[in-house]
Amino acid sequence: MPKVFITGLGFITSIGNDATSVTRSLRELRHGFELYPPFQSPEIPVKVAAPVRGFRLDSTDPEDWTFPAPYKIKREIVRGMAPHGIYAWCAMQQAIEDARLTEDDVSNATTGLYAASGGSPQLMGHMLQRMHTLGVMKCSPLGIVASISGTVNFNLVAHFKIKGTSCGFSSACASSSHALGFAYDDLVLGRQKRMFVVGAEDGNLDAILPFAGMRALSLQTDPNVASRPFDANRDGFVGTGGGVVLVLETEDEVARRGAKVYCEVAGWGQASDGHNVAISHPEGLGLRAAIENALRFTQTPVDAVDYINAHATSTPIGDESEAKALKAIFKTPAARPAISSTKALTGHGLSLAGAMESGFCALAIRDGFMPGSAHITQLDPGCEGLNIIRSTLSAQPHVVLNNVSGFGGANVCLVFKKA
Amino acid sequence: MADAVQPISGTNKPFPASSKPFAPEDETALREALKRCSPSTFEAAIQFRKTCNPEHLPAVVIGVIERFVEPDLRVKLKDADDDLRLIEDLGIDSLTMMEIVILVEDVLQMSINNDELRNLRTVGDVKMFIDCKVRGLPLPKPTKFLPIEQIAAIMPIQPPFLFLNEASVSSSGANAKYKITGQEFFLQGHFKDNPIMPASIMLEALGQLGVLFLLEGIVTEPGKIVSPATIFFTGCEGVRAHRLCRPGDILTLSIKPKRMKMPLATFEGAIRVGQEKAAIAEEITLTFGYSEAFAPPPVVNGVEHSAVNGVEVGSPTPLRAAVNA
Numbered sequence: 252m253p254k255v256f257i258t259g260l261g262f263i264t265s266i267g268n269d270a271t272s273v274t275r276s277l278r279e280l281r282h283g284f285e286l287y288p289p290f291q292s293p294e295i296p297v298k299v300a301a302p303v304r305g306f307r308l309d310s311t312d313p314e315d316w317t318f319p320a321p322y323k324i325k326r327e328i329v330r331g332m333a334p335h336g337i338y339a340w341c342a343m344q345q346a347i348e349d350a351r352l353t354e355d356d357v358s359n360a361t362t363g364l365y366a367a368s369g370g371s372p373q374l375m376g377h378m379l380q381r382m383h384t385l386g387v388m389k390c391s392p393l394g395i396v397a398s399i400s401g402t403v404n405f406n407l408v409a410h411f412k413i414k415g416t417s418c419g420f421s422s423a424c425a426s427s428s429h430a431l432g433f434a435y436d437d438l439v440l441g442r443q444k445r446m447f448v449v450g451a452e453d454g455n456l457d458a459i460l461p462f463a464g465m466r467a468l469s470l471q472t473d474p475n476v477a478s479r480p481f482d483a484n485r486d487g488f489v490g491t492g493g494g495v496v497l498v499l500e501t502e503d504e505v506a507r508r509g510a511k512v513y514c515e516v517a518g519w520g521q522a523s524d525g526h527n528v529a530i531s532h533p534e535g536l537g538l539r540a541a542i543e544n545a546l547r548f549t550q551t552p553v554d555a556v557d558y559i560n561a562h563a564t565s566t567p568i569g570d571e572s573e574a575k576a577l578k579a580i581f582k583t584p585a586a587r588p589a590i591s592s593t594k595a596l597t598g599h600g601l602s603l604a605g606a607m608e609s610g611f612c613a614l615a616i617r618d619g620f621m622p623g624s625a626h627i628t629q630l631d632p633g634c635e636g637l638n639i640i641r642s643t644l645s646a647q648p649h650v651v652l653n654n655v656s657g658f659g660g661a662n663v664c665l666v667f668k669k670a
Numbered sequence: 671m672a673d674a675v676q677p678i679s680g681t682n683k684p685f686p687a688s689s690k691p692f693a694p695e696d697e698t699a700l701r702e703a704l705k706r707c708s709p710s711t712f713e714a715a716i717q718f719r720k721t722c723n724p725e726h727l728p729a730v731v732i733g734v735i736e737r738f739v740e741p742d743l744r745v746k747l748k749d750a751d752d753d754l755r756l757i758e759d760l761g762i763d764s765l766t767m768m769e770i771v772i773l774v775e776d777v778l779q780m781s782i783n784n785d786e787l788r789n790l791r792t793v794g795d796v797k798m799f800i801d802c803k804v805r806g807l808p809l810p811k812p813t814k815f816l817p818i819e820q821i822a823a824i825m826p827i828q829p830p831f832l833f834l835n836e837a838s839v840s841s842s843g844a845n846a847k848y849k850i851t852g853q854e855f856f857l858q859g860h861f862k863d864n865p866i867m868p869a870s871i872m873l874e875a876l877g878q879l880g881v882l883f884l885l886e887g888i889v890t891e892p893g894k895i896v897s898p899a900t901i902f903f904t905g906c907e908g909v910r911a912h913r914l915c916r917p918g919d920i921l922t923l924s925i926k927p928k929r930m931k932m933p934l935a936t937f938e939g940a941i942r943v944g945q946e947k948a949a950i951a952e953e954i955t956l957t958f959g960y961s962e963a964f965a966p967p968p969v970v971n972g973v974e975h976s977a978v979n980g981v982e983v984g985s986p987t988p989l990r991a992a993v994n995a
Contacts, residue, residue, distance in 0.1 A: 314706060325740065327766065388781075392768040 252439045256505050256512040256670060257613045259350025259498030261342035264607060265301035265454075265491045265597050268319065269345060274614050277622040278643050282596045284474035284489060289456040297468045299477040300459055301491035301598035308334035309455065311377040313397075331393040332406050333371030335451035335603075338494030339403045343411060343447065346496035350510060354412075356445065363415030364408050365434045366449035367426030367602040370400035373457035403451050403494075415443050420602075424562070425521075425657030426450070428605030428665055431497065432519040438501050446499045450606025454492015458601075462490065465529060467566055478599075479626035480563035480570050480592035481634050488564040491598035495607040513613035514651075517551070517666040520544025524660025531569050531656055535576030538562070538654060541662035542580055545652065549666045554586035557648035558621045560608045562655045563592035564599040573654065574634045587638040589648070591624035605655040605663065612651045612667050619647040692719050703776050707737045715777050724804050727778075728797050734773050735793065738766050749945065752794025753838065753845040753924065760793075774800065791815065794842070811888055813840035824885050825878070826898040830855060833875035834923070837882055843926035843937075844883040848875055852917030867915040872949050876939035877903050879925050880956050884935055891932070891960075900959030904934070908952025919943045925954070933957045 262269060265283025266276035275281070287300035289309070305319040313329045322341045332340065347357060356362065378394035391397070396405050401419040408417045416437055420430040427450030434446035452458060462468050469487035471477035478489040505512060522540030524532040531538070546553065559577065563570040570592075581587055593611050600607050615621055623642040630639065651667045697716065704712045711733025718726040736747050739760050746759060756762040762770070767790070771782050780803055789812030790796050802809050816824075816837045825832060837846035850857075850867050857865035884896045915921060922944075925937040936955045941948040 326738075327740070327761075327763070330765075330769075389772060389776075392765045392772070 253441070254502040255435050255438045255499055255516045256502065256510075257497055257514055257516060257609075257667075258500045258505060258510040258512050259346040259348075259352070259496075260513065260610050260613060261345030261347075261349060261496040262493070262607075262610060263303055263306075263338040263342045263345075264493040264495065264600075265303055268303070268305055268341075270349070270614060273611070274618060276596060277593065277611055277614065278618075278620055280596060280623055280625040280643060282474070282478070282625065283491065284477055284598065286472070286474060287456075290460075295460070296470050297460060297463050298472045299469065299474050299489050300454070301478075301489055302454060303338060303491075303493045306334075306337065308337060308453075311374065328406070328410055330391075331396045331402075333368075333374050333397050333402050334453045334455060335368050335371065335492055335494055336397070336402055336406045338492065339366070339368075339407060339449050339451040339496065340410070340494070342451075342494040342496040343407055343449065346447065346498050347411075350498040350500075351508070352445075352498070356508070358412035358414055360414050361442075361444040362413065362446070363434070363437065363443045364404060364411070364413045364417045364447040364449065365420060365430035366404040366407060366418075366447075366451070367420040367422075367430045367606070368400065368403045368451045369423070369426075369453075369458065369602045370402060371398045371453050371458070372461065373453060373455055374398035376457055403449055407447070407449060411447075413447070415446075422659070422661040423657035424564075424599070424601050424604050425655045425661040425663045426602040426605065427495075427607075428519075428609070428653070428655040428663035429521070429661075431499070431516070431605060431609055431665060432521065432663055434499050435516050435519060438499060444501050444504045448497045448499060448606055448609075449494065450600070450603040451494035452492040452601050452603045454490055454598075454600070454603075458492060459490030462488075469565060476626055476628075478565045478595050479628070480561065480565045480595050481574070481624060481631050481639050482565075482627045483629040483631045485565040485567060485570060485631070487566055488594065489598035491600050491603075493600060493603055493607065495603060495610045497606060497610055497613070512670045514616040515668045515670045517650075517668045518545060518549040519663060519665045520546070520548055521661070521663045523662065526660050529658055531572040532660060533568075533572055533575075535572040535574075535579070537660050538573055538656055538662040538664070539576035539579050542576065542652065542654065542664040545664035545666050546580075549668075551650055551666060553581060554583070555650050556581070556586070556588040556652055557646075557650050558612075558615065559588050559590045559652045559654065560612050560615075561590055561592045561624075562604070563624075564594050565592070569656065570631065571633050573656070574631070574637060578636055581637070588652075589621045589638050589640045589644060591622055591640050593622055593624075595625035595627075596622075605653065605665070608655075609653050609665055609667070612653050612665075616648055616651055616667060616669050620645050621648050700777060703773060704733070704737075707733045711737075718778070722804075724801055727800055727804060730777060731774065731797055731800050732793065734770055734777065735760070735762070735796065737773075738762065738770050747793075750793050751924075752792060752797065752842075753922075754793045755791055756793065756796070757791070778804065780804070789813070792838070792840075795840070798842070810841045813838050814886060816882070821882060824898070825882060826901065827878055827881065831874075832878065833871065833921075834878055834882065837879065839883055839886045839888060841888050843924060844879050844886075846875075846879050846882075846923045848921045848923065850915060850917050850919050850921065857917065865917055867919070867921075869909075869911040869949060872911070872915065872921065872941055873906060873909060873939075873951060873954070875921065875923055876925055876937075876941065876949075876951055877954055877956065879923050879939070880935065880937045880954055883925060883927065883937070884956065884958050895961040896958050897961040900933075900957070902957050904955045904957045906951050906954045909949070910951075911949045913943060913946055913948040915941075915943060915948055919948075921948065928953065933959055
């Protein structure tokens with residue numbers, strides 16, 4: 252089987268809008284939280300979010316939107332996009348530049364794009380409200396492609412003239428890890444030579460607040476403690492948005508182009524809980540099976556794993572079930588990988604999470620560090636026995652896992668190795 | 671917003687659809703709807719809504735189109751002629767057209783059906799369409815675009831004496847382009863070491879566009895087909911040449927029908943190169959006949975002589991031969 256490498260990254264996130272600032276935030280544990288202005292009304296109990304900076308995309312009229320100076324997007328492109336489409340478009344520009352891809356490299360029969368997002372509840376709501384109040388024919392002609400799940404792949408595939416395989420993935424918080432996993436499969440099966448993997452979310456009021464109904468959001472008013480995965484007093488996740496793009500290429504393509512690589516994508520595994528539509532299995536059985544599948548597929552001994560970027564979102568149930576899964580696999584003292592959840596810095600990016608955190612893993616392997624798990628003041632007793640690192644380690648990780656779990660009990664574990 | 675939008679259902683009804691007088695909240699909604707348009711667009715829309723005077727319509731329609739055109743292409747709309755094409759010249763795709771329609775519907779308080787839109791290809795088409803809608807007039811036949819292959823298939827005149835590369839024909843007239851290649855046989859001698867398009871040939875090109883207009887049969891009698899073999903030049907008046915035209919120049923030709931009654935069709939014609947006037951003809955008259963009733967063309971005398979570039983163009987003989995070549 253050909254090897255697969257990550258050769259390009261693009262980041263629009265709450266902790267930085269390029270790889271350099273993201274790396275600094277990860278190393279120095281700088282978080283992206285604030286008292287989010289749209290939440291600061293008395294009837295909204297949630298106060299903290301991790302918005303992307305530098306973009307103004309809050310209007311329902313895309314022509315009001317503004318982007319940071321380097322990005323210029325034509326009106327005819329913007330009109331069919333959601334806010335997270337803009338994030339993804341900008342991350343795509345970065346990734347293409349980072350991987351030094353030419354127009355021909357991007358647009359050909361063996362370069363594809365897999366993407367994941369939850370759609371744009373804000374634009375969908377706006378469109379439906381307009382339809383109900385003004386009439387059916389008053390919907391924006393591109394309201395559908397801007398708002399439904401799939402909007403990111405529709406837009407990026409069309410605007411970047413992608414000719415290879417393309418698809419959207421919809422497994423909630425596991426989506427972009429599924430996208431990455433299946434992109435890997437397409438590359439090792441020889442179907443494609445290069446794949447873009449995209450995760451993106453609006454991360455605005457309409458995208459985040461509906462999670463309050465299931466009591467999944469932190470009600471903390473202090474941005475410094477709202478997201479604290481593995482802490483005994485964690486009380487829910489903090490929402491975030493953004494866009495992250497990874498460029499995956501086969502070893503032949505890397506050699507042909509003389510591309511620099513961040514790390515190898517060694518493989519992946521997945522498994523499902525078969526348990527509850529919204530709650531993770533209490534023993535973490537599905538996630539445990541996903542990790543075991545990933546290790547077996549990549550022929551990685553348990554004690555070879557150096558670092559795990561955990562899914563842990565800072566919800567009481569989810570973090571505990573992941574801790575149980577990890578303890579069941581990494582039992583011996585020799586096999587105690589460093590574990591952290593970078594959601595303590597970014598918040599939970601939902602469909603964005605897998606791609607974003609895989610990007611973080613790639614940065615960690617390239618630059619030789621393991622980001623700490625921030626904001627833990629009192630470790631959850633259920634995490635005893637796990638090597639949850641509270642501060643960043645300046646040590647080279649050789650084998651790194653990235654976990655995600657989505658609604659319906661979908662679990663994915665990706666394996667990255669130093670090239 | 672909700673109050674401002676009361677779409678008319680059904681087909682063309684004279685404006686206004688609602689008898690509701692223009693209220694302050696309507697002005698607020700209109701200002702919001704046109705916030706990305708020029709102030710003059712808003713002014714024209716206000717005047718139209720208050721007075722229902724269709725004179726204000728072109729400014730509104732052009733203003734709305736301008737708002738959806740990429741900034742670097744907007745300059746084209748500044749001195750747009752009606753022949754400016756929405757897709758090819760302004761980059762407006764069908765989705766943008768839909769956005770234009772939704773805004774026009776909103777601003778002018780009308781409803782436009784999808785199938786009415788398909789034939790709108792030029793700025794002139796859009797203006798004419800909106801004008802007919804507002805006045806409750808029947809919609810005109812759409813502008814027809816003809817590439818060189820189609821022109822050559824229809825015309826009795828053939829290369830190397832056909833001076834139309836592409837053309838568009840609508841009920842209000844016809845437009846065409848011709849690029850002077852420098853390979854035209856007559857340029858070898860007109861003039862020695864100084865190729866300049868003969869003014870007589872430019873007049874010939876306008877005549878050919880008139881022939882095409884007649885053959886497209888848009889304004890001739892229904893059921894009757896103009897026979898290509900019946901069309902001949904009879905005369906012209908008020909011909910002026912303003913600019914030397916050389917190889918590389920693209921001539922933009924336009925004609926508008928002035929009088930049309932079998933067997934005579936009279937047009938006014940003009941040729942531009944870019945924005946520069948190259949030549950005009952106040953009148954060009956052709957004679958024509960219908961297919962079934964073919965008759966030899968009557969010879970019309972008394973054509974005034976006009977000097978163009980020192981070339982005599984008054985005599986019908988050489989040009990008649992040309993048009994009938």
